[in-house]
Amino acid sequence: MTRYFTDREYGERPRTIDVIDERLWGGLHSLIDTRLGDGSFGYRFPEQCPDGYGPSGCDSQAFARMLRAEVPFVEWPVSHSELPETPAILDLLEFCATAVGQPIEGSYHSFFGHHHLSWDREAGLTRLVGDANLLFARNGVAYELTAEGRERRLLPQPLADALSWTQFTTGDAETDRLLEIARRRIALPKSENRVDALEKLWDAFERLKTLEPGADKRAQADALLDRAAAPGSNFRRVLADEAAALTKIGNGFRIRHSETTQEPLTSLDQVDYLFGRMFSFIRMVLRATGRGG
Known part of the structure; x- marks a missing residue:
């Protein structure tokens, strides 16, 4: 060139x-x-x-x-x-x-x-x-x-590198499937594919919360984060805050659901930003818990 x-x-x-x-x-x-x-x-x-x-x-x-x-x-x-x-x-x-x-x-x-x-x-x-x-x-x-x-x-280079090398071995076939669909579709040009990639990534996030043993989803999510960072550590609190923030984003914006109270995303830049933020979190948790990454 x-x-x-x-x-x-x-x-x-x-x-x-x-x-x-x-x-x-x-x-x-x-x-x-x-x-x-x-x-x-x-x-x-x-x-x-x-x-x-x-x-x-x-x-x-x-x-x-x-x-x-x-x-x-x-x-x-x-x-x-x-x-x-x-x-x-x-x-x-x-x-x-x-x-x-x-x-x-x-x-x-x-x-x-x-x-x-x-x-x-x-x-x-x-x-x-x-x-x-x-x-x-x-x-x-x-x-x-x-x-x-x-x-x-073309994706931003850090995200492109992460998507290229990440392996999904969560132990749950449906979670792996959702992550793989998200990985492939976020790189496609059409806006519908990128929006669907974000939805699939949020679906995978919700399933990821339930992969550890526990009495309910909250206990399972806590067990997952306890494996990703030492309980009581500052980084464990950072992960909990980020997981809560991502859950709030999923409930507040039109990502997984379409209630009238949910605010739609208005640009593909917003889609890409939220995808990158969620993917970084999921990849870190996967790596920390021996599920790929």
């Missing part, structure tokens, strides 16, 4: 933005339009030479028809000045990644004034991925195309 002066001297811009704006869309539109023009998408949608000598470019009409069917949220052609919704743009880039190859010129056909083409799939995809990710990085957007051409959301 190209690194500009400001990246080298001041560090790369934090990747914290979840919405593609007009400026970034203009760059992505040009990236796609250029590949339509140079025949890169002929790898999947080849235009045949009228004389039958093989492919000579990209069949833009076939490209558009299939795009409209596979990505119905985008009406192609779309103007660089008409901003689609961010999920639709991400779908569009994934569609383009399935179609791209690096054009290789073969014999020249003088009558039609074109070269016959073949395509290097790996080189074309690598270049598309690199160009798209440069635009995402330079604009501070928290998405990237993988080497396989799939979009993924």
Whole structure:
């Protein structure tokens, strides 16, 4: 990836933005339009030479028809000045990644004034991925195309590292399942997935409270924290305060339930903040009690 002066001297811009704006869309539109023009998408949608000598470019009409069917949220052609919704743009880039190859010129056909083409799939995809990710990085957007051409959301690095390495061995299959769903869905771009990840994490928290022996849930939760930190210690009190605060958050906001008295979360930043806070607590307790982490 190209690194500009400001990246080298001041560090790369934090990747914290979840919405593609007009400026970034203009760059992505040009990236796609250029590949339509140079025949890169002929790898999947080849235009045949009228004389039958093989492919000579990209069949833009076939490209558009299939795009409209596979990505119905985008009406192609779309103007660089008409901003689609961010999920639709991400779908569009994934569609383009399935179609791209690096054009290789073969014999020249003088009558039609074109070269016959073949395509290097790996080189074309690598270049598309690199160009798209440069635009995402330079604009501070928290998405990237993988080497396989799939979009993924970038998490803050400390949380990403924790999610990558944490193992769930709570001894309860349902708790492990909820934690694994939360881990996978918080990294997905769609807001519904991230909200669901937060709900699953809070569900896992409530189940975690009941994994130790005890006469009731309160006694079981106390036994869990007693294993995580020495009873009577300051850190044990910190854990109790945090567990109480997280329980209050779950009851006061629309995370697990939808009563009219519960306040909805109003931004994905709030979702990410609460997910990070809860996940840190759960991971610490898992590690301290020999249940993974």
